[in-house]
Amino acid sequence: MSLITLFSAPKPFTNPHIATIQCNSIKSWTLLPDVEVILLGKEEGLAEAAQELGVKHIPHVGCNTSGTPLISSMFKLARENSNSELLCIVNADMLLLPDFVEVAKQAVGLKDKFVLLSQRWDFDITQSIEFTEGWQNRLSSIVHRQGELHRPAGSDFFLFPKSCYQDIPDFTIGRAGWDNWMIYKARKEGWAVIDCTPSLMIVHQNHDYSHLPGGKSHYDHPDTNINIRLAGGHAHIRYTILDSTHCLAGGKLVRPQMTSLRFTRKVELFLRAIFSFLPENMLENIVRPKRWKKRIQKIVNRKS
DSSP states (O other): OOSEEEEEOOOOTTSHHHHHHHHHHHHHHHTSTTEEEEEESOOTTHHHHHHHHTOEEEOOOOBOTTSOBBHHHHHHHHHHTOOOSEEEEEOTTEEEOTHHHHHHHHHHTTOSSEEEEOOOEEEOOOSOOOOOTTHHHHHHHHHHHHOEEOOSOOOSEEEEETTSOOOOOOOBTTSSSHHHHHHHHHHHHTOEEEEOGGGOOEEEEOOOOTTSGGGOOGGGSHHHHHHHHHHTSGGGGOOOGGGOSEEEETTEEEOOOOOHHHHHHHHHHHHHHHTTTSOHHHHHHHHSOHHHHHHHHHHHHHHO
16 A cells, blocks of 8 residues: 555657656656555557556546546546555646655644645756666756746645545546635645645646647646536636645645735635636626736736
């Protein structure tokens, strides 16, 4: 029995760069202590990669009409095929280091129901990583020097106790909105939303969007509109790491430091609660007028 079950639905392994970074990521997961890995889906090359990397592969995941895996089915299969105390959905382009497990162990001792998330580090990797002794320290050092800490929007993993997230809508993986809903759901249920950015490093291997129609970002994909509808509307997909209730630092839970971004977000949520009876388009003009958006964008640009 492992502490954590990591599960993911990788992209097809047909694009050489995507194949390389996905193999890098999955290999880094297998080197973590007290962790098992489940890969879901029938994408081309996935079965062979799972066998080569020595991880569990479940092909029969529920999909939408376009053949893209559904988050609800992924969660169901992960629960049914895991004996772990904790589950973690993670994108297949993310490198995880041993501090990931240490943070999970700390969280278990602090809260009964929670979700862990963090900002990622963006870094260009084009070749297979040599996972020789000391690779974690070498990677961490070069990413700190040459990588960029991503702004606090978008989440690439969610780690939570198996008792959480029992009712997941049929979101489509790889499209926008579902990750924001995960934070909204946790806040609604009163779980601790723990930002562990100060306590770990997760590395996103940069890539293009050639796997999507027209090479456009997932924000422009029609399935994103379906995700938004399933989430209950735009108000439920505006949640980001800025909405975390706690921060994990030095093995202790503390309240997140109040920044201009967090303050702006708190004001927005307050106004949304007051004017919740208004239609979404009118509410948007009240809580996020153009002058606010410009101010927020300037702050984001300075942080990113």
